[in-house]
Amino acid sequence: MRGDRGDRGPDRPDRACADGAHRLEARGDRRTGSLTLRPGDGPAADRQVRIYEVGPRDGLQNESHRIPTEGKLEFIRLLAAAGLTEIEATSFVRPSAIPQLADADQVVRGLERRPGLRYPVLVPNERGMTRAEAAGASALAVFTAASDAFTEHNIGLTIAESLAAFRPVLVRATELGWWRRAYVSTAFGCPYLGRIAPRAAIEVALRLVELGAEEICFGDTIGVAVPDQVEELTELAIAAGLVPERIAYHFHDTRGTALANVAAGLRAGIRTFDASTGGTGGCPYAPGAAGNLATEDLVYFLDASGWIHGVRLAGVLDAARFIAGLLGRPLASKVGQAGGWDPTTGAALPRP
């Protein structure tokens, strides 16, 4: 994928894991009440937040209304036009498993390539890797969880079996110089096991780093996490050697806690958050409830809090309206319904 941001950029360390890296200490200690990092407190680099867009993949894969390939490509073009630079484009799972994403090959072939744009694709196994490579991908994500019960239901493998399946995929991707992310879903709670201990999620994350993952994304798959748990998991993950710059969070707003959890992640030193434009995705474990945190809600929150991220709210709302139109339903997000807000005039901007 020419023009894809295959390298990691000059400001990022080479490994997702570093012995003894305990950067929270430099930012304060929440047990003493001094962990009060605000955007203005640190150097500019520390005010920079990455928004990782998951709408075209994670959002659409849970939508039953089928979107044509050209509609997906236009959605992705609008997301890039809004300033999003990391857009998870599709998934190379077996087409019969997720019919919505059966056109993964055509989607990747149709992507507009520009310097600074990265389009990771989900790759579950070697067969998917062969397809992704042939289509011209150059960044990937693999997907496992912190509980065997979830992976067995979701992908038909134990955690150990999923890691064994990823090994050749991550080896090949490393050989090719692809950017590599790994999801650890059910990091806070599992629909079959209940509460998940942070240690369980961190153990899986450390194994994924050993296999070559550059970024670990902890997912609150069923939307049960609260801020204290986010801070606890972050502290323990960093204490275990994961580098904060290589940790991402994927929150769901199923119970209305997603933005509070983002705030907790920011306080704990994390700067990468997933979101889905239009709030697409729903929650397969809570029919009718919200799933992915909406990108427009995240952008509004970050803008109003003074964080730097390079994404335009109006552009995200354009993309959100477009995909909601194709799905044939109103926008699920809060900001999609209310619009942004201009503090100098008091007006809602732009009106959805």
Ligand code: MG
């Ligand atoms: Mg999700």
